[in-house]
Amino acid sequence: MANIFLMKSIxxxxxxxxxxxxxxxxxxxxxxxxKKGEFLLSENQVCNEIVFIKKGILRSxxxxxxxxxxxxxxxxxxxxxxxxxxxxxxxxxEENIQAxxxxxxxxxxxxxxxxxxxxxFNWQETGRKLTELEFVNLHKRMVSFQKLxxxxxxxxxxxxxxxxxxxxxxxxxxxxxxxxxxxxxxIRKTVA
Amino acid sequence: MANIFLMKSIxxxxxxxxxxxxxxxxxxxxxxxxKKGEFLLSENQVCNEIVFIKKGILRSxxxxxxxxxxxxxxxxxxxxxxxxxxxxxxxxxEENIQAxxxxxxxxxxxxxxxxxxxxxFNWQETGRKLTELEFVNLHKRMVSFQKLxxxxxxxxxxxxxxxxxxxxxxxxxxxxxxxxxxxxxxIRKTVA
DNA sequence: AGTTTTTTAGGACATTTGTCCAGTAAAAGA
DNA sequence: TCTTTTACTGGACAAATGTCCTAAAAAACT
Numbered sequence: 001m002a003n004i005f006l007m008k009s010i011x012x013x014x015x016x017x018x019x020x021x022x023x024x025x026x027x028x029x030x031x032x033x034x035k036k037g038e039f040l041l042s043e044n045q046v047c048n049e050i051v052f053i054k055k056g057i058l059r060s061x062x063x064x065x066x067x068x069x070x071x072x073x074x075x076x077x078x079x080x081x082x083x084x085x086x087x088x089x090x091x092x093x094e095e096n097i098q099a100x101x102x103x104x105x106x107x108x109x110x111x112x113x114x115x116x117x118x119x120x121f122n123w124q125e126t127g128r129k130l131t132e133l134e135f136v137n138l139h140k141r142m143v144s145f146q147k148l149x150x151x152x153x154x155x156x157x158x159x160x161x162x163x164x165x166x167x168x169x170x171x172x173x174x175x176x177x178x179x180x181x182x183x184x185x186x187i188r189k190t191v192a
Numbered sequence: 193m194a195n196i197f198l199m200k201s202i203x204x205x206x207x208x209x210x211x212x213x214x215x216x217x218x219x220x221x222x223x224x225x226x227k228k229g230e231f232l233l234s235e236n237q238v239c240n241e242i243v244f245i246k247k248g249i250l251r252s253x254x255x256x257x258x259x260x261x262x263x264x265x266x267x268x269x270x271x272x273x274x275x276x277x278x279x280x281x282x283x284x285x286e287e288n289i290q291a292x293x294x295x296x297x298x299x300x301x302x303x304x305x306x307x308x309x310x311x312x313f314n315w316q317e318t319g320r321k322l323t324e325l326e327f328v329n330l331h332k333r334m335v336s337f338q339k340l341x342x343x344x345x346x347x348x349x350x351x352x353x354x355x356x357x358x359x360x361x362x363x364x365x366x367x368x369x370x371x372x373x374x375x376x377x378x379i380r381k382t383v384a
Numbered sequence: 385a386g387t388t389t390t391t392t393a394g395g396a397c398a399t400t401t402g403t404c405c406a407g408t409a410a411a412a413g414a
Numbered sequence: 415t416c417t418t419t420t421a422c423t424g425g426a427c428a429a430a431t432g433t434c435c436t437a438a439a440a441a442a443c444t
Contacts, residue, residue, distance in 0.1 A: 064339045072338055085331045088324045094335070121316065125309070128320035132280045135327045138334060139277045143286070145337045146264055146370060147256045150401080170422065178338060183401055185423055342431080362392065375431055377393055 002031050002106055006078060007052050015126045024119055028112035034099035040081075041097040047086035049109040053077050056103025057164075059172060060095045071176040074100075076164065084134060100168065150179035151187045158191060194223050194298055198270060199244050207318045216311055220304035226291035232273075233289040239278035241301040245269050248295025249356075251364060252287045263368040266292075268356065276326055292360065342371035343379045350383060 007029070008022045032051070034040060040058065041047050051058075058081050060073040072095065075081035086093035087110070116123040144153055154177055158165065165173065174184040199221070200214045224243070226232060232250065233239050243250075250273050252265040264287065267273035278285035279302070308315040336345050346369055350357065357365065366376040 062335070062339070070338050072335065085328050088328055117317075121313065124313065124316045124320065128316065128323055131320055131323040131327060135323060135330065136277050136280055138327065138330050142330060142334050142337070143254070143264065145334070146262050146367075147254065169420095175338075180402055181422075182403080182424085186401085189424090361390095372432055373392080374394080374433075378431085381393090 002029050004029050004052075004106055006054075007106060010078070011126060014129050015122050017122055017126075021119070021122055024116060024123075025108075028108060028115060030107045030109075032105045032107050034103045034105065036099055036101050036103075039096055039098050040105070041083055041086075041093055041095070043094055043096050044092045045086075046090055047083035047093050049107050050080055050082040050084075050087065050113065051105040051107050053079055053081060054104040054106055056105075057100040057167060058097055058103060059100055059168075060097045061172075061175070062094045062096070069172075069175060071172045074164070074168065074172075074176065080130070100172075145178060150177050150183065151191070153177045154184065154187050155191055194221050196221050196244075196298055198246075199298060202270070203318060206321050207314050209314055209318075213311070213314055216308060216315075217300075220300060220307060222299045222301075224297045224299050226295045226297070228291055228293050228295075231288055231290050232297070233275055233278075233285055233287070235286055235288050236284045237278075238282055239275035239285050241299050242272055242274040242276075242279065242305065243297040243299050245271055245273060246296040246298055248297075249292040249359060250289055250295060251292055251360075252289045253364075253367070254286045254288070261364075261367060263364045266356070266360065266364075266368065272322070292364075337370060342369050342375065343383070345369045346376065346379050347383055 004025055008025060011017060011022065011025075032040075034056070040051065043062065053075055055077060057077075058075045059071050060075075060081070060083065061069045061071045064070050073081075081097065083093040083095045083097065085091075086095075113127070117127055144156065148156065154173075157173075157177070170184055170188075171181045174181040177184065179187075196217055200217060203209060203214065203217075224232075226248070232243065235254065245267055247269060249269075250267045251263050252267075252273070252275065253261045253263045256262050265273075273289065275285040275287045275289065277283075278287075305319070309319055336348065340348065346365075349365075349369070362376055362380075363373045366373040369376065371379075
């Protein structure tokens with residue numbers, strides 16, 4: 001069976017769960033592994049699962065009108081990932097989610113989540129709180145696009161997540177920051 | 193007493209409420225009006241209320257490092273508005289919320305909302321669903337910043353919300369789109 | 385209505401960022 | 415290990431966008 005101790009302890013920080021409530025997870029979580037480059041989700045599929053990253057890195061990207069890949073999100077160990085927009089609306093996703101390195105996931109699918117929600121107040125409230133946290137994260141990213149330039153966003157990222165930067169190909173970073181690889185290369189000369 | 197029929201009917205579309213559940217709102221909603229230019233919220237205050245716009249327009253903005261006002265959101269009649277990030281985290285807001293024209297609001301404050309949440313499953317679930325919808329809206333805006341240029345964002349806005357564009361000073365629109373007023377003026381010549 | 389303040393348009397120029405490209409380096413595959 | 419593919423750097427130039435500014439228009443105030 002999956003070792004979901006860590007995931008449980010994250011839920012525990014959000015809500016004062018009983019052991020029984022947390023143990024509901026045991027039968028609902030499944031395991032999945034992805035090889036480097038493999039896809040968890042392709043655009044035009046409905047996203048029906050939320051994953052917890054036990055090991056590895058995921059990135060989410062979509063295509064612009066020219067067909068360039070635009071990375072809109074990275075997720076690392078001990079973080080949740082999904083196309084939340086698709087999961088919520090049950091519409092086809094615009095994003096692809098791909099493993100940047102070999103990755104090990106703990107999966108909670110829609111039916112499992114609904115079971116949790118139906119099980120009572122606490123899980124329902126946790127769902128709201130987690131959604132709120134996702135909102136706040138997204139809001140921060142949105143603000144960084146409105147008040148910072150591409151190079152300032154890079155500096156922020158460099159300050160806060162330097163350890164990750166080595167792991168991520170520059171082209172993915174560039175589109176995540178909203179600039180071209182050419183320009184990121186220029187910026188790197190002055191910052192790093 | 194406030195006429196909150198419309199607000200109720202919006203909640204009704206999200207959740208299958210009983211009349212009694214909806215009527216809980218009656219004692220929890222208060223009324224507030226703002227004159228053009230007045231502030232609903234100033235930065236460095238914690239946002240403790242969510243408002244429903246009965247009449248009028250609100251905009252939310254923050255300041256960048258130069259002291260320029262950056263508009264990050266508009267809200268119109270029959271929409272909800274708050275500094276959601278501040279409301280959620282209970283940290284000081286980075287935004288100011290201001291009335292663009294004389295505005296009439298129906299206000300739900302934190303305590304009132306918590307009462308609703310405590311009242312049972314349905315309001316709890318509605319809270320989650322509304323948060324999800326806010327997330328999806330923000331996500332759309334984020335995607336528009338990653339995959340479109342400033343002028344493309346203007347064209348989208350022009351197509352979808354032309355009626356509002358007349359009402360909003362160009363300088364506010366520009367920062368909302370992530371460009372300078374000078375540049376928006378250039379864009380307008382080619383589009384409009 | 386007259387006056388003052390704020391907003392908008394657009395010229396001239398500067399800066400930032402993108403495009404295209406070629407050479408090199410690094411990684412993946414056989 | 416060798417070969418092939420993919421990723422990165424940086425030059426030269428082009429396009430997009432910003433800065434600064436002035437005059438006109440619109441809005442607000444008295």
